[in-house]
Amino acid sequence: MRSPYDAVMDRFRVTGGARLAGEVRITGAKNSALKLMAAALLAEGVTVLEEVPKILDVQIMSELLRRLGCVVEGETTGTLSIDVPASPGHVTDYDLVRSMRASICVLGPLLARCGEVQVAFPGGDAIGSRGLDMHIDGLVKLGATVENEHGYLIAKAPKGLVGTPVWLDFPSVGATENILMAAVLAKGTTVIDNAAREPEIVDICTMLSGMGAKIEGAGTSTIEIHGVDGLSPVRHRTVPDRIVAGTFAVAAAVTHGDVTVRNARPEHLEIALDKLTVSGAAVTTVEDGFRVVMDRRPGAVDVVTLPYPGFATDMQPQFAVLNAVSDGHAMITENIFEARFVFLQELLRLGASIRTDGHHAIVRGVDRLSGAPVLATDVRAGAGLVLAGLVADGETLVSGVHHIDRGYDDLVNQLQVLGGSIEREPEPEPRF
Numbered sequence: 001m002r003s004p005y006d007a008v009m010d011r012f013r014v015t016g017g018a019r020l021a022g023e024v025r026i027t028g029a030k031n032s033a034l035k036l037m038a039a040a041l042l043a044e045g046v047t048v049l050e051e052v053p054k055i056l057d058v059q060i061m062s063e064l065l066r067r068l069g070c071v072v073e074g075e076t077t078g079t080l081s082i083d084v085p086a087s088p089g090h091v092t093d094y095d096l097v098r099s100m101r102a103s104i105c106v107l108g109p110l111l112a113r114c115g116e117v118q119v120a121f122p123g124g125d126a127i128g129s130r131g132l133d134m135h136i137d138g139l140v141k142l143g144a145t146v147e148n149e150h151g152y153l154i155a156k157a158p159k160g161l162v163g164t165p166v167w168l169d170f171p172s173v174g175a176t177e178n179i180l181m182a183a184v185l186a187k188g189t190t191v192i193d194n195a196a197r198e199p200e201i202v203d204i205c206t207m208l209s210g211m212g213a214k215i216e217g218a219g220t221s222t223i224e225i226h227g228v229d230g231l232s233p234v235r236h237r238t239v240p241d242r243i244v245a246g247t248f249a250v251a252a253a254v255t256h257g258d259v260t261v262r263n264a265r266p267e268h269l270e271i272a273l274d275k276l277t278v279s280g281a282a283v284t285t286v287e288d289g290f291r292v293v294m295d296r297r298p299g300a301v302d303v304v305t306l307p308y309p310g311f312a313t314d315m316q317p318q319f320a321v322l323n324a325v326s327d328g329h330a331m332i333t334e335n336i337f338e339a340r341f342v343f344l345q346e347l348l349r350l351g352a353s354i355r356t357d358g359h360h361a362i363v364r365g366v367d368r369l370s371g372a373p374v375l376a377t378d379v380r381a382g383a384g385l386v387l388a389g390l391v392a393d394g395e396t397l398v399s400g401v402h403h404i405d406r407g408y409d410d411l412v413n414q415l416q417v418l419g420g421s422i423e424r425e426p427e428p429e430p431r432f
């Protein structure tokens with residue numbers, strides 16, 4: 001597998017015009033697998049995770065766990081084994097954490113397991129402010145002290161954590177996960193109110209329950225956790241990636257294609273698939289997935305991003321592309337990450353007609369997009385630009401593909417199998 005530094009130097013050359021047709025199989029979700037890897041820290045011994053995507057973020061998380069003393073194998077095979085020592089380290093590598101936002105999810109499990117943890121302020125995609133206040137407030141409610149020193153968050157709970165009610169101001173995915181993973185080993189009962197309800201939260205609760213945790217209410221706004229003294233390692237299959245599945249669904253729609261997506265759960269994409277139906281696609285459930293067939297120019301569809309079960313912010317760029325080539329106009333409202341509209345600037349380069357005002361964007365469909373060099377600024381923006389390239393006239397050169405590698409397992413090959421014209425190539429040296 002290539003390193004992040006190799007991939008920074010790559011770009012995709014996408015030639016528009018092909019109709020995508022055929023079958024594609026999706027792996028487990030990035031945004032679950034990374035948290036499941038962190039959850040493994042809660043038990044000594046070998047945890048095995050299946051359907052782990054072969055992506056850059058999994059490599060980074062594997063390295064982070066290794067530096068805590070774990071033996072991690074299989075990140076290029078899809079089945080990951082993580083052997084956690086009796087006393088894992090509690091100081092995480094500064095640069096690894098800064099390179100990936102999801103690494104903040106080791107905060108809760110390490111605090112619960114070691115009574116102390118030191119984690120750098122995380123980095124990741126440039127899509128907004130992405131605070132940590134709810135993560136910290138929740139852990140403080142459970143009895144931890146949290147300080148910020150020299151770029152690190154240092155959390156301590158030498159006498160252990162104690163269960164308590166925790167209310168979240170917003171159903172944050174990351175805060176729910178961190179508090180959950182801390183609470184499973186706390187003394188007594190923790191109730192998380194206004195908890196996130198994403199399928200990835202249900203997945204981690206399923207894994208933790210398999211490890212011996214006592215959790216009620218996963219998938220609802222109130223999660224009740226009864227702390228236990230210890231957990232055991234487990235074998236667990238990662239929930240399929242609803243965002244990758246949704247990306248292929250939109251790819252089928254914008255290319256007037258016919259794509260069957262396997263190992264996908266249509267019930268996790270209800271609103272997005274419904275929007276595609278409104279847009280004119282025929283969406284049907286098939287064994288182990290769904291099929292999207294589109295035989296005309298898409299109709300425009302309004303989109304409002306919200307926490308699950310609302311429309312996913314991670315599908316917003318893909319639907320911006322659908323609207324950009326639609327027969328009509330639509331309003332997109334982004335409520336989760338304020339900087340996600342940066343991506344729309346790149347769509348303008350391709351000839352899209354878009355006006356933004358704060359967190360609203362009006363997209364007027366145009367007859368044709370026109371291929372041009374563009375830059376992926378985050379993983380979903382990158383996916384959106386690839387979709388735009390598939391329908392634009394001529395060639396679209398997508399730079400910044402290391403962002404796409406963070407979340408899409410073998411995207412180029414999968415699109416090629418469906419008939420898309422896309423190649424990976426080295427980025428030429430800058431001329432200035």
Ligand code: EPU
Nearest residue numbers: 031102129130131132133134135172173174175314336379
């Ligand atoms: N927020 C705070 N304070 C906090 C926590 C969150 O202000 O303590 C704010 C964030 O700034 C943001 C909003 O709340 O505006 C949502 O944040 P949330 O915590 O729900 O998101 P996250 O855990 O940082 C995960 C996914 C994102 C996905 C969101 C929403 C991972 C690694 N990331 O982020 O995925 O968009 O949930 O569903 O699980 C992606 O895959 O492209 C991606 C960005």
